[in-house]
Amino acid sequence: METRRSGRGGGTYVLQQWPESSTAAVGRTLAMRLDELRDRCDAVCRIHGAVCRAAAEARTDHDLAVLRQRLEDYRRAESGRAAQQADSALHLAIMDAAGNTVLKQMLLELEASVSIAAPAHMWGDSATMREMELRALREHEQLIDAIAGRRGDDAEALARAHLAIDFEHIAAAMRRAGGAAQ
Numbered sequence: 001m002e003t004r005r006s007g008r009g010g011g012t013y014v015l016q017q018w019p020e021s022s023t024a025a026v027g028r029t030l031a032m033r034l035d036e037l038r039d040r041c042d043a044v045c046r047i048h049g050a051v052c053r054a055a056a057e058a059r060t061d062h063d064l065a066v067l068r069q070r071l072e073d074y075r076r077a078e079s080g081r082a083a084q085q086a087d088s089a090l091h092l093a094i095m096d097a098a099g100n101t102v103l104k105q106m107l108l109e110l111e112a113s114v115s116i117a118a119p120a121h122m123w124g125d126s127a128t129m130r131e132m133e134l135r136a137l138r139e140h141e142q143l144i145d146a147i148a149g150r151r152g153d154d155a156e157a158l159a160r161a162h163l164a165i166d167f168e169h170i171a172a173a174m175r176r177a178g179g180a181a182q
Helices: 020-058 061-076 081-098 101-114 129-148 152-163 165-176
Strands: 002-005 011-014
Touching: 020 081, 020 101, 020 129, 020 152, 020 165, 061 081, 061 129, 081 101, 081 129, 129 152, 129 165, 152 165
Parallel strands: none
Antiparallel strands: 002 011
């Protein structure tokens, strides 16, 4: 179930996972699109890697200050919607630090083809949400350290691994719906 809110803090948020009555339909939909979703998620990972490499190479001191503030905002955010919004703000700040509007636009468009909530990322179900938020925090810290240290190879590899979370959630949804995801 989704809800949309307008104004300050607006956006689309998942309030609960699909009801049991929808499990078969979700499974069929995901099964039909699984190969395409896998390829799109892989492309998102690769482009995020390129964006993070560019951020490590091009970031300014001002960019770094913004990144550190966005990381701190994420660290302090309450679980759920606030953490998701802080995560989105951090990822957008990384895209801005890369200094390449074409890469940013390509990435945002590709992410939108995977999730209607883009640039917000999927968080999984409520039972594992906090665990996923803490995992993301550790990965964000490593990623910002790599960007700060101008370590492009590390930033790219960390970003690609971090964004693989999205396909993990799709695979988990497939398992919940009774399908197999490779």
